[in-house]
Amino acid sequence: MREIIFDTETTGLDNRMDRIIEIGGIELFNHFPTGNTLHIYINPGDQKVHPDALAVHGITDEFLKDKKAFAEVAEEILAFFGDAKWIAHNATFDMGFINAEFARIGLPPILPERVVDTLSMARRKHPMGPNSLDALCRRYGVDNSHRAKHGALLDSELLAEVYIEMIGGRQAALGLGLSGQSGQAARGEMAMEDDGVISALLERPRPLVPRLSQAEAQAHEALVAKLGEKGIWSKFGSPPA
DSSP, X not given: OEEEEEEEEESSSOTTTOOEEEEEEEEEETTEEEEEEEEEEOBOTTOOOOHHHHHHHOOOHHHHTTSOBHHHHHHHHHHHHTTSEEEETTHHHHHHHHHHHHHHTTOOOOOGGXXXXXXXXXHHHOTTOOOSHHHHXXXXXXXXXXXXXXXXXXXXXXXXXXXXXXXXXXXXXXXXXXXXXXXXXXXXXXXXXXXXXXXXXXXXXXXXXXXXXXHHHHHHHHHHHHHOTTSGGGGGOOOOO
């Protein structure tokens, strides 16, 4: 299952006139980053960066002068996303801008069923909040100390870590590393979950060293013997030596 965690930076807050000036994306497959990323700065044409937006992301009009227009990079964006889910924090904002840009160049919108809003997810999971990206990084132990300003790729990387933690993806997909073993786990048991995550049950190549010493095991056996046949411990046998 492919998913793209993405973020945008814009000239302002109104998608009717403001424009996207940066988009960043991280590809996940079965909830794990693949290493494939998208990062594009975009020339907004005549639309200038609002001072309030500049204070957030630090992207200047001068920096954007030599960048390509959205129409020139739209196909690259669509090719990267492909048939994946579009996942963003406060996706209503980002998708409003994405679909406004597509409409300007005659491309169809991304349908709501292809979009996942991690802010809505966080509000359901943590109704007392706060649920900003920074707050979720703190909650899940994701290091965001290098986030001096907003940036589309950096924020996508942070959100990818937060998203994986929110859905329990690290635990659910621990069997992925075994997918190359001829479709079988160490003892031949592998299953595909409903969400496309491969899970596997493994046996250790050798048993763990017992934590009980021989003296402790003998002491336990002596105690069980004193309890007699009605003692519950007698039903479970002796501990490993």
